[in-house]
Amino acid sequence: MNYEAVIGLEVHVQVKTASKMFTRVAAGYGHAPNTLTDPVVLALPGTLPVMNKAALDAIIKAGLLLGCEIAPVCKWDRKNYFYPDSPKNYQISQYDQPICLGGAVEIELPGSARNVMGEHKKIPLTRIHLEEDVGKLNHESVDSLVDYNRAGTPLMEIVSEPAIHSAEEAFAYLTSLRATMIYGGISDCDMEKGQLRCDANISVRPVGETKLGTKVELKNLNSISFVRDGIAHEIKRQLAVIERGGTIVQETRDYDGQTGTSQSLRSKEMAHDYRYFPDPDLMPVVVDQAWKARIQTTCPELPFDKQRRFFEQYRLPYTLTSVLVWDRELSDYFEETVKIAGADKAQTVGNWIVNDLLREIGTARVPLADAKVRPAHIAELVKLIDAGTILTNAAKEIFVEMFATGDTPAIIADRRGLKAAPTDSNELEQWCRDAIAANAKAVAEFKAGKDSAINAFKGPVMKAAKGKANPKLVDETLRRLLAAL
Ligand SMILES: Nc1ncnc2c1ncn2[C@@H]1O[C@H](COP(=O)(O)OP(=O)(O)OP(=O)(O)O)[C@@H](O)[C@H]1O
Numbered sequence: 486m487n488y489e490a491v492i493g494l495e496v497h498v499q500v501k502t503a504s505k506m507f508t509r510v511a512a513g514y515g516h517a518p519n520t521l522t523d524p525v526v527l528a529l530p531g532t533l534p535v536m537n538k539a540a541l542d543a544i545i546k547a548g549l550l551l552g553c554e555i556a557p558v559c560k561w562d563r564k565n566y567f568y569p570d571s572p573k574n575y576q577i578s579q580y581d582q583p584i585c586l587g588g589a590v591e592i593e594l595p596g597s598a599r600n601v602m603g604e605h606k607k608i609p610l611t612r613i614h615l616e617e618d619v620g621k622l623n624h625e626s627v628d629s630l631v632d633y634n635r636a637g638t639p640l641m642e643i644v645s646e647p648a649i650h651s652a653e654e655a656f657a658y659l660t661s662l663r664a665t666m667i668y669g670g671i672s673d674c675d676m677e678k679g680q681l682r683c684d685a686n687i688s689v690r691p692v693g694e695t696k697l698g699t700k701v702e703l704k705n706l707n708s709i710s711f712v713r714d715g716i717a718h719e720i721k722r723q724l725a726v727i728e729r730g731g732t733i734v735q736e737t738r739d740y741d742g743q744t745g746t747s748q749s750l751r752s753k754e755m756a757h758d759y760r761y762f763p764d765p766d767l768m769p770v771v772v773d774q775a776w777k778a779r780i781q782t783t784c785p786e787l788p789f790d791k792q793r794r795f796f797e798q799y800r801l802p803y804t805l806t807s808v809l810v811w812d813r814e815l816s817d818y819f820e821e822t823v824k825i826a827g828a829d830k831a832q833t834v835g836n837w838i839v840n841d842l843l844r845e846i847g848t849a850r851v852p853l854a855d856a857k858v859r860p861a862h863i864a865e866l867v868k869l870i871d872a873g874t875i876l877t878n879a880a881k882e883i884f885v886e887m888f889a890t891g892d893t894p895a896i897i898a899d900r901r902g903l904k905a906a907p908t909d910s911n912e913l914e915q916w917c918r919d920a921i922a923a924n925a926k927a928v929a930e931f932k933a934g935k936d937s938a939i940n941a942f943k944g945p946v947m948k949a950a951k952g953k954a955n956p957k958l959v960d961e962t963l964r965r966l967l968a969a970l
């Protein structure tokens with residue numbers, strides 16, 4: 486029998502805000518343990534939560550970017566459980582009235598080759614809600630130490646429908662979702678800092694079956710690649726169990742990315758009953774049209790939309806767009822350069838940025854914002870090449886020096902003697918005459934209207950000039966002489 490995998494992802498994303506979800510103490514990472522706390526975070530008696538408006542703004546933005554419906558009214562619930570990572574013994578979350586409903590994440594699957602665009606799909610979302618993050622337990626040899634710095638940090642939970650069908654799709658989903666959050670300035674999504682965390686729910690069923698199979702939840706998937714590997718491993722494990730005639734038990738498993746193995750954490754019998762109830766300390770939140778409209782004006786164009794625009798507007802090839810659009814700063818840099826260099830130079834500009842600029846940035850390990858090569862430099866370089874003032878090989882050298890010094894290409898070309906040799910015009914004219922005289926066939930073709938026939942003369946002229954002639958001047962001289970024939 487043929488089986489298919491069914492996967493639903495729960496993704497937690499920390500919202501990048503200055504302060505915590507329900508109190509004004511700073512949110513942050515890498516501080517001395519328990520320094521980002523206050524009476525609210527520690528749940529001292531008599532404290533009351535106060536909502537962080539910036540966190541609400543951020544989740545509304547996330548919802549609008551992902552095409553969710555923003556609920557006109559949402560409320561807060563207490564999710565009760567006893568565990569030392571939460572001093573209140575409950576977590577403030579949203580249960581049956583989350584802030585965002587529906588929506589979808591657009592994904593692209595790998596194409597048949599690196600330069601071929603893959604299939605696009607939309608993975609539907611169930612909901613996004615806001616809650617507070619919990620503290621962190623650091624397990625030492627004999628005891629565990631708790632750090633409440635993370636406790637109370639605003640945390641979104643983005644829940645997908647069970648509509649993902651392979652490890653590859655899950656990988657694409659997380660890549661796209663992460664880029665969306667970063668684009669929107671909602672989170673930096675650094676998985677090493679726990680800013681994006683993913684639980685994967687996985688089941689299998691016979692192809693054609695519409696009922697869902699029993700799901701297994703994988704936890705502790707701490708990189709996007711581990712999510713992919715963990716899901717692939719779990720699908721295989723479930724199919725092997727079924728092949729042996731066994732049944733899948735509903736459980737939570739822990740996947741170890743280092744060893745590529747998983748083990749059971751807890752089974753259904755131990756599943757939590759959180760006794761959710763509305764938090765009496767917090768009012769429901771009413772999101773009106775004006776609020777939504779205000780956030781809408783802060784929503785950027787998303788990577789896939791930008792890619793479609795780059796195809797249309799600049800006629801860029803897929804390979805260039807697939808590098809440019811995933812980095813908001815880089816795509817802005819590209820568009821700024823094209824604005825100066827002209828839309829007809831978009832592809833040339835794109836090549837310089839993707840090949841040369843990114844190479845230099847990678848080697849020097851500097852962020853784009855600190856690169857000394859600015860859009861105006863690249864635009865000038867492209868102009869100089871186009872005018873024939875510098876040749877492509879020299880331009881490559883100039884680029885490296887430009888990156889190191891921040892000098893303009895013209896200054897570097899002068900300093901290093903890299904301008905195309907200002908050929909003596911009589912000499913150049915003679916070379917052109919010789920080339921024309923030596924190729925009657927090409928002359929006839931050119932005269933008959935075949936414009937490209939002119940290229941047949943350029944090789945011999947360049948050879949005579951030892952590669953140093955200004956290509957534009959060669960072209961002009963040839964055309965003038967041919968016209969006079
Ligand atoms: N049979 C199934 N096979 C695969 N995925 C499933 C199946 N049933 C549900 N899912 C997915 O599992 C996820 C369930 O997440 P949800 O937050 O609603 O519940 P939960 O995991 O029980 O709650 P908690 O937040 O406490 O972990 C969703 O992404 C959903 O699409």
Ligand SMILES: [Mg+2]
Nearest residue numbers: 495642644684
């Ligand atoms: Mg959940």
Ligand SMILES: [Mg+2]
Nearest residue numbers: 495684686702
């Ligand atoms: Mg879950």
